[in-house]
Amino acid sequence: MIKINDLHAKIGEKEILKGLSLEVKAGEIHAIMGPNGAGKSTLASILAGREDYEVTAGQVDFQGEDLLELSTEDRAREGLFLAFQYPVEIPGVSNINFLRTAINEIREYNKEEPVSAKDFMAMVREKSALVELDSKLASRSVNEGFSGGEKKRNEIFQMAMLAPKLAILDETDSGLDIDALRIVANGVNKLRTSENATIVITHYQRLLDHIVPDFVHVLYDGKIVKTGGKELALELEEKGYDWIKAELAN
Amino acid sequence: MSVDLNSTPLFFSELKETILPLSENEKKNSISFLNENKLPTTRNEAWKYTRLAKLGKSKFISSNSELESIDQYNIDPSATTLVFVNGFFSEELSSNDCPDNLTWSLLSQKNKIEETISDESEYFNCLNSAFLVEGVELNIADKAIMKNPIQIIHVLNGDAIISNFRIVVNAGKSSEASIITGFFSENGDSQFSNVISEINVAENAKLTMDKLQYETESTFHISTEKVKQARNSVFTINTATLNGGLVRNNVVVDVDGENCNTHMNGAYLLKNKQHVDNHTLVNHNVPNCDSFELYKGVMDDKSTAVFNGKVIVHKDAQKINAFQSNGNVLISDDATVNSKPELEIFADDVKCSHGSTTGQLDDEAIFYLQCRGLSKKSAHQLMVSAFIGEVLEKFENENVRTYINGLLKSRFNWDYVS
Incomplete structure (x- = not known):
């Protein structure tokens, strides 16, 4: 699905990713954990195409395409989805209208017919139920006046609508209470198939109780320094990141 | 007295004095004003950000012309439509029937045009009076509830055409009506619409004006709406400026009666080298009235916009609520906007606010x-x-x-x- 090889990136003069490699196959869930400042969100931003970062070395292969050569929108159209850590409020732009535009532009890119109004509304009803998002919220301005939990559920609702091949959830658990966490995780689990993959970026282990990863990676100082199964997350929870730092120092 | 054609050639030197039945005073004063004054420059506060030099260098002609159809300009097909081409009335393109509660007449057919609207110290007002081609007066009967709007379609057709045109609206007591004005141009460059509207909103009347401007990028358009509101009336003007080279809109509202509501909304979307200037003035002359103003613009390329909104709350006009807001989005680095909201308050028990924002898309x-x-x-x-x-x-x-x-x-x- 995606193969990241020796990725180096900087913002301004500051090097943030220092040779990150990672491969995710279809059907897999990978968790990327790590202390603040390790480069977790930078990785998500670079994969989505944010222009603030400069990639200085390395490659990213996404289903045979050179991901870094694609525009942000073409990455989305190829099936990459980023659930934002801080979803943006866009006053006046309705969630539904923008999603219909998005879906139709993605379809056009894939040389498919636009979605009919009827099918689209049926989809909205079905997918908003998946994350228990009030359909009234679904038709309001994008994230405007939404609570923290509603914003995150809206991210997963959009993910459900767009049905990406690879979803990157950037700190989706931040700011969520336990109920919202369960709803969000439940939505993600229901969307899981053998054809798609998920990268869960998180600081804490608790989300991984609900979204069970196949692999857990520790990102530290711009690199993946340790990879293990889901038990690694528990170990990190118990021992903290200092343990990793100490291990690396030796 | 006549326009002195021996001085330096002027942009109006080809034009003939109006033959419409304006008062001799109005004609005489307008012409002498034009002879004694030059086009306003940016040293004039009211024209600080709008340069008229290009207009002054043009030479305009007045001429009647015919159009095949106005299908493409028919904003609201349900409306009673009056069509003016280069300012001249086009009977064949206008509606044949007229609702019972509306009477209208061409200014050229009147015995006398009342002198109520002239402002003999304003350049374009004088230009309008001196060379007035035609105009229309709409009288909406007292208590009339007009089901469909009245639509005035003004089209410029031909090179260098100028139309000095007038609209007079008298909205009767307790009437309810809406008027659409549409300004278009075709087949020509460097055209000029110079339009004055006088609008009288009687007691308890409710009048809405929707004004659409879609001339070409080489057209000059200067228009002034002068509105007078009697007590308990509601007046709304919505302006959409979607094309035009140099556009100046003046809206002046005198709120002369208590318990009035005044709404002024404007949208302007500009590109290339367009210049659009919206000047509004609300005079709150009496207490207990509300006014609301919202103008928003989007500027691309090298376009420029000007907004100057002034609210004056006169002495003893207590309990006024006046809200004014202007927002601008600049899409290109070369676009500019000059926004100046102004409040002058001479009463002490009022609630007024104004705001202006200019930014880029997030x-x-x-x-x-x-x-x-x-x-x-x-x-x-x-x-x-x-x-x-x-x-x-x-x-x-x-x-x-x-x-x-x-x-x-x-x-x-x-x-x-x-």
């Missing part, structure tokens, strides 16, 4: 939309529609909104998403 929001698969262009379009939509929604007439959407589609190739 990059974070655009990135967010692109991350969902929208092209940058679609993302811009959605954001611009959301921004300007707040004003376009004020056009309550659905046919007008649909027509505006069509113009946006043809000029900017995007659909306004409501």
Whole structure:
């Protein structure tokens, strides 16, 4: 699905990713954990195409395409989805209208017919139920006046609508209470198939109780320094990141 | 007395004095004003940001012309339509029937044109009086509830055409009506519409004006709406400026009766080298009135916009609520806006606010939309529609909104998403 090889990136003069490699196959869930400042969100931003970062070395292969050569929108159209850590409020732009535009532009890119109004509304009803998002919220301005939990559920609702091949959830658990966490995780689990993959970026282990990863990676100082199964997350929870730092120092 | 043609050639030197039945005083004073004064320059506070040099270098002619049809300008097909080409009335293109509660007449057919509207110290007002081609007076009967709007379509046709044109509206007591004015141009460059509207809103009347401007990028358009509101009346003017080279709109509202509501909304979308200047003035002369003003613009390329909104709350006009807001989005680095909201308050028990913002589209929001698969262009379009939509929604007439959407589609190739 995606193969990241020796990725180096900087913002301004500051090097943030220092040779990150990672491969995710279809059907897999990978968790990327790590202390603040390790480069977790930078990785998500670079994969989505944010222009603030400069990639200085390395490659990213996404289903045979050179991901870094694609525009942000073409990455989305190829099936990459980023659930934002801080979803943006866009006053006046309705969630539904923008999603219909998005879906139709993605379809056009894939040389498919636009979605009919009827099918689209049926989809909205079905997918908003998946994350228990009030359909009234679904038709309001994008994230405007939404609570923290509603914003995150809206991210997963959009993910459900767009049905990406690879979803990157950037700190989706931040700011969520336990109920919202369960709803969000439940939505993600229901969307899981053998054809798609998920990268869960998180600081804490608790989300991984609900979204069970196949692999857990520790990102530290711009690199993946340790990879293990889901038990690694528990170990990190118990021992903290200092343990990793100490291990690396030796 | 006549216009002195021996001095330096002037942009109006080809024009003939009006033959309309204006008062001798008005004619005489206007012509002498034009002889004694030059075009306002940017040293004149009212024209500080709008340069008229190019207009002054042009040479305009007045001439009647015919159009095949006005299908493409028919903003609201349900309306009673009056069509003017180069300022001249076109009977064949206008509606044949007229609702019972409306009477209208051409100013050329009147015995005398009342002198109520002239402002003999304002250049374009004098120009209008001196060379007035035609005009129309609409009288809406007392208590009339007009089901369909009245639509005045003004089309410029031919090179260097000037139209000095007038609209007079008398909205009778307790009447309810809406008027659409549409300004278009075709087949020619360097045209000039110089329009004055006088609007009298009687007691308890409710009048809405929807004004659409869609001339060409080489057209000059200067128009002034002078509004007088009697007590308990509601007046709304919605202006959409979607094309035009140099456009200046003056809206002056005198609120002369208590318990009035005044609404002024304007949307302007500019590109290339367009220049659009909206000047508004509300005079709150009496207590217990509310006024609301919302103007929003989107400027691309090297276009420039000017907003000057002034609210004067006169002495003893207590309990006034006056709200004014102007928002601008600059899409290109070369676009500019000069926004100046002004409040002058001489009463002490009033609630007034004004605000002006100028910014760019939110990059974070655009990135967010692109991350969902929208092209940058679609993302811009959605954001611009959301921004300007707040004003376009004020056009309550659905046919007008649909027509505006069509113009946006043809000029900017995007659909306004409501």
